Amino acid sequence: MNSNPRTPPVERREIVSWAMYDFAHSAFGTLVVTFIFSAYYARSIATDPIEGAIWWTRAVNASAIITALIMPVVGAVGDFGGLKKRFLLIATAVCVALTAGLFRMGPGDAWIAALVFVGASVAYESLQSLANAFLPELSTRENMGRISGLGWGLGYFGGLLCLILALGMVTAWLPEAGGLNVRATNLLAAGWLLVFSIPTFLFLRERQPRRRASFGTYVRMGFARIGDTARDLRRYRQAIRLLIARLVYNDGLTTAFTMAAIYAAAEFGMETADLLVLGIVVNATAGASAIGFGFVQDRIGGKRTIAFTLVLLMVATALAWFARDRTMFWVAAILLGLMVGPNQAASRALLGSFVPRSKQGEMFGFYAFSGRLASVLGPLSYGLILGATGSHRWAIASIIVFLAAGLLLLLRVDEEEGATMAAEGAPAG
Numbered sequence: 443m444n445s446n447p448r449t450p451p452v453e454r455r456e457i458v459s460w461a462m463y464d465f466a467h468s469a470f471g472t473l474v475v476t477f478i479f480s481a482y483y484a485r486s487i488a489t490d491p492i493e494g495a496i497w498w499t500r501a502v503n504a505s506a507i508i509t510a511l512i513m514p515v516v517g518a519v520g521d522f523g524g525l526k527k528r529f530l531l532i533a534t535a536v537c538v539a540l541t542a543g544l545f546r547m548g549p550g551d552a553w554i555a556a557l558v559f560v561g562a563s564v565a566y567e568s569l570q571s572l573a574n575a576f577l578p579e580l581s582t583r584e585n586m587g588r589i590s591g592l593g594w595g596l597g598y599f600g601g602l603l604c605l606i607l608a609l610g611m612v613t614a615w616l617p618e619a620g621g622l623n624v625r626a627t628n629l630l631a632a633g634w635l636l637v638f639s640i641p642t643f644l645f646l647r648e649r650q651p652r653r654r655a656s657f658g659t660y661v662r663m664g665f666a667r668i669g670d671t672a673r674d675l676r677r678y679r680q681a682i683r684l685l686i687a688r689l690v691y692n693d694g695l696t697t698a699f700t701m702a703a704i705y706a707a708a709e710f711g712m713e714t715a716d717l718l719v720l721g722i723v724v725n726a727t728a729g730a731s732a733i734g735f736g737f738v739q740d741r742i743g744g745k746r747t748i749a750f751t752l753v754l755l756m757v758a759t760a761l762a763w764f765a766r767d768r769t770m771f772w773v774a775a776i777l778l779g780l781m782v783g784p785n786q787a788a789s790r791a792l793l794g795s796f797v798p799r800s801k802q803g804e805m806f807g808f809y810a811f812s813g814r815l816a817s818v819l820g821p822l823s824y825g826l827i828l829g830a831t832g833s834h835r836w837a838i839a840s841i842i843v844f845l846a847a848g849l850l851l852l853l854r855v856d857e858e859e860g861a862t863m864a865a866e867g868a869p870a871g
């Protein structure tokens with residue numbers, strides 16, 4: 443919320459360049475996590491598809507735990523030192539390098555591929571958290587939904603364009619020998635992030651004052667700021683309630699996206715080209731709905747928007763569970779796409795309306811914390827049920843439980859109090 447007269451005014455190109463960062467990093471989530479590398483890992487890199495799916499969930503869990511542990515401190519240090527943009531640059535560079543490294547992974551490289559993926563995923567989640575922390579200072583409560591929705595929408599359209607290019611690489615442009623056509627999509631993801639993040643680093647400004655200190659001082663102050671927040675939880679109680687609710691419902695969403703390609707391949711025999719077409723359709727619907735629902739959120743509020751999407755996401759998961767042919771699965775996937783974009787955009791914007799200026803990096807670090815913890819229980823449950831039953835169908839049913847529990851927790855969030863507390867910077871009486 444750009445109310446301090448000493449900070450530079452927000453320009454339109456800065457908002458667009460910030461939203462373009464969602465466009466830039468979307469390739470990793472789309473190509474690596476969801477639609478291509480995850481299925482390639484289970485099918486071709488691992489020695490057995492079931493074992494590969496289980497190890498994939500463990501790699502997702504490992505990256506989630508690491509990100510959850512480091513991001514609140516990194517965010518707090520970024521707030522204290524005015525280092526959010528610098529940290530964003532470092533995380534981007536690491537993600538680009540390690541994602542490109544996945545190109546070299548092939549059959550028999552299951553362990554090293556999992557380790558490289560964990561490193562790339564930690565960097566990917568870190569850069570999302572750091573970019574998110576700029577949202578409150580680029581927007582007001584009246585337009586935060588639209589700006590967040592613009593970012594998510596561009597992100598999904600970025601993923602859509604990547605999938606179209608990847609489809610050409612997989613089906614026509616590159617040879618299949620050695621999995622080159624599939625492995626090369628990792629280079630596409632790395633290059634996409636590298637190129638399209640340039641506007642962000644050119645135009646996005648760091649508004650927190652820079653404090654120069656030693657590394658030890660930065661770390662001590664990071665933990666001290668988290669301690670201050672913990673001692674004054676009442677001031678941030680609505681943000682914490684939202685983070686807890688999101689931790690649970692995002693567990694379901696994360697599981698749906700990380701296992702979608704594997705589920706579609708196992709239950710409906712979809713090949714890589716089929717999965718790419720599925721991804722193109724899902725990203726197109728998610729991008730359009732994220733932008734459209736941004737205007738809806740600014741009118742009806744973030745809490746109602748999130749609740750509405752969770753109900754329909756449960757319906758989508760139930761359809762995928764009952765589906766016995768590709769047609770019904772396609773209906774479920776499209777409904778999932780229509781609701782997941784608005785859910786993610788509204789969650790980010792609602793937290794942004796609860797965040798005081800001095801706590802942006804820290805609170806979005808906790809946002810990453812809740813998001814990555816949400817990558818633990820869901821995939822873990824999926825893997826355990828899959829290992830016990832050998833059935834992906836029973837495993838996917840667990841997603842509904844997380845979505846329903848998250849919705850119940852969301853009902854405890856008081857949106858008006860949270861926004862008032864952020865604006866006033868004082869605890870409720």
